[in-house]
Amino acid sequence: VPPDPPRAGELERIRRLTAHLPPGRGVIVGPGDDAAIVRPEDGADLAITTDAFLEARHFRREWCREAPGLARLATAVGRRLAAANLSDLAAMAAAPRWAVLSVGARAESEEWLEEVERALAAKLAESGAALVGGNLARTDGPEWYSLTLVGSVVRGRAWARAGARDGDLIAVTGAPGRAAAFGKRAPEYWADPDAAGPLHALGESWCDPASRVNVAAALAALGAVTAAIDLSDGLHGNLAQLCEAGGVGAEIDAASFGEDALIAGSGPLEELRYGPSDDYELLITVDAARRAACADAARRAGAPLTFAGRITDRAGDLTLRRADGTRAALPGRGYDHFAAP
């Protein structure tokens, strides 16, 4: 049983990597001691989430044949891992504050890992969070990066999955399905990431998902959101979870999303848009009477917000209303959590 590896070196490295970033809010002791010490605001609740990225599951270095591409992929891995966790906190109406990163890395990948960490810390800092500690272990297998993010939320005001009511409107940030579309074309993108065109734009959106922390804060201030969930399994899958938690159903208007030039050509549109896709967008339900106020808040926060349908009282029933008025079961059954990978 060899003792645990480069912990101190790792903490020192995080300190170096984050030295140029803004000092974390409420950070009393950063990386370098047995634990970080932080100071929460009095009267606030805390939101805690954790998410991990694994080599060969969430990305493949083999996509890239050359060093510049590899460095960009490392940046994307760091920024996407931060985005995955930021999105969880946004879906609770929490403001990101402090994060710790636990890594299993191969001995030879020091440069790659530094780039992942640098990108992750920068993405967190853009949303007001600081990397305050971590752990580095050596592995001979696939690498993995696991981030835990703690945020601050007004006491008793965290959004929940449960709470949607018959007649509430369903709203979605961004353009769901783009991560799934990119997944089908990743090798093509990484073969020439600078090539112009829709695939380039799709790749850029995959490499750096927009943080929805600001729009969540703006919407939370309105008090009009009745339920919220992070879109990381896919629209169908996450909508089903929200409906199950609330004992309600949902009807999605296919026409509400319009065209998406970035995903055209990557596969059947409905499968991409409603099926498994880790987009890190927000799916919320809002009081129908507050639609205009929510739209306005999202616009001011700079986030595209699509009103995509409404909640019904038909528990568990997920329907798609097509442009021609016909109705069908919502396509894109979510990821089956109990199926073999």
Add this chain to the structure above:
Amino acid sequence: VPPDPPRAGELERIRRLTAHLPPGRGVIVGPGDDAAIVRPEDGADLAITTDAFLEARHFRREWCREAPGLARLATAVGRRLAAANLSDLAAMAAAPRWAVLSVGARAESEEWLEEVERALAAKLAESGAALVGGNLARTDGPEWYSLTLVGSVVRGRAWARAGARDGDLIAVTGAPGRAAAFGKRAPEYWADPDAAGPLHALGESWCDPASRVNVAAALAALGAVTAAIDLSDGLHGNLAQLCEAGGVGAEIDAASFGEDALIAGSGPLEELRYGPSDDYELLITVDAARRAACADAARRAGAPLTFAGRITDRAGDLTLRRADGTRAALPGRGYDHFAAP
């Protein structure tokens, strides 16, 4: 890029596994939403730490040939991972509160993983902490378990590595070196974990390291501790870090520890006791005038506390004073954080 796997199933499982445990203090929303929501005490600081266990590094399933042994090994992995994180918080004088577990597991190891999680949650609960969330990803490589633990500490009163002063006494909980000793005999132990004798006792102490959270709280209440570090790299290695942080040196009295029947026969005593060993004990420095009070507090908290030497003003100098009065460099150079594994 397949979407992230059994998250919801995992959260549901954690909920089931922890259903019989005491409800976590300050837990507003447990597993099952995008993030856990917890309520810290007003006026407290938070301590955040993370530590991971990796298959083939921290344990080997090949040690066990039969199912009963494997279940015990899973229990040990869960309890040791909890202990590693509890020890980090104890070394900051923090009270453990909330934890999230991130796992990379192979598809076939569901039973094993449940046992790891059950043991981990139980060990945390014994020290007042609750498992409030997690993430499960599939891997085809070595399994890994990464725990993040958040604790509560009196504002401004967290112990630091820095702070030891010339003349302070060095005190250590438990019997350092036992984890190293066990490491040399793990296959022998697991071949027959029920065999009586010192190896059995050594194995039991490896499988379930004592939590030092209570003794840390008792010592913190005295206000006599000047610096503290978790003993997870080995006495020499961690003492060197504490001395570096404080700009001091240290002299260890070899006679202070006495014999340890549990590690006799596992290797050279001084190498085991001072060298790399993940014991999850506490190494503290205390005001020499408060020795009796500290000894008394530790006794009442049920933790063995050895006064093992004293801090000197010879920065970076680590000396061993042997029973015959001769002095030598402290043996057991710590784990080299920058060396290849």
